[in-house]
Amino acid sequence: MTSKERFIEIYNKHITREGADKLLEYLLSPASDFFTAPASSRFHCSYEGGLCDHSINVYECLDSYLKSDRVKQSFGFEYSDESIAIVSLLHDLCKVNIYKKGFRNVKDEKGVWQRVDTFEYDDKLPYGHGEKSVYIISGYMKLTREEAFAIRYHMGYSSTEDARNVSAAFEMFPLAFALSTADSEATYFIESKNKMI
Numbered sequence: 074m075t076s077k078e079r080f081i082e083i084y085n086k087h088i089t090r091e092g093a094d095k096l097l098e099y100l101l102s103p104a105s106d107f108f109t110a111p112a113s114s115r116f117h118c119s120y121e122g123g124l125c126d127h128s129i130n131v132y133e134c135l136d137s138y139l140k141s142d143r144v145k146q147s148f149g150f151e152y153s154d155e156s157i158a159i160v161s162l163l164h165d166l167c168k169v170n171i172y173k174k175g176f177r178n179v180k181d182e183k184g185v186w187q188r189v190d191t192f193e194y195d196d197k198l199p200y201g202h203g204e205k206s207v208y209i210i211s212g213y214m215k216l217t218r219e220e221a222f223a224i225r226y227h228m229g230y231s232s233t234e235d236a237r238n239v240s241a242a243f244e245m246f247p248l249a250f251a252l253s254t255a256d257s258e259a260t261y262f263i264e265s266k267n268k269m270i
Contacts, residue, residue: 076125077108080162083132087158092214099213100169107169114172114192117264124168130263132161135255150247159216160223160252167205171196203227222246229253 074082084097100107112118112127136157144150175193178186200208203225210216210224226242226249228234243250 076122076129079129080108080125083129083158084162087154088162090155090159090214096163096210096213105169106172107166110168110170111172111192112165112168112264114194117260119192124165127259127264128162128165130259131164131252131255132158134258134263135161135252138255138258139251144251148247150251152248152251156217156220156248159210160220160227160248161255163210164203164206164224164227164252164256166209167200167202169209202232219246219248223248223252225249227252227256229257231257 081097081101084093088097099105108125109121110125111120111123113123118124118127138144139150139152139157171194172192173195175191176188177191179189181187198205206224207216207221211221216224222242223246226232226234226239226246229243229250230236230239232239243253
């Protein structure tokens, strides 16, 4: 099964909210590069299709975390399969249509210049990161307040956001903390070029 097929399978199984079908139509349309876009220009999943792979990785990390006995018993977190799928699969919609193929020249180990394909960042809708994802999703379907805050603050303390806002969001909406944790796990441990596990 391809990553695209896996994403669609999870999406259709768990996300049934009004408007979800229209959002998926958009993601599959020529107006969106969701399934071919990288997740970053140079770091995690910086290859064609990386955004889809990253979204699935975050889904699997979040689903595993929230369904663990320890989290359920210690913290009492209870979230629907739909909320888990929405926040994880869609948290980075802000990255749709912002990476363009380019190249740069780098020296190889012998000091010879080589052309290397890259992705360049070119955001035509600079509305922020998490807030842009919330904005895009909200054009198709309603999010609960907790889902919106989870997506908005999924970058956690690694963003340029005031740390007091991040702390407040994590305290008020535990799903925001959980999504940030899952995003970090996927980015730094599953997708890192320098994996330690």
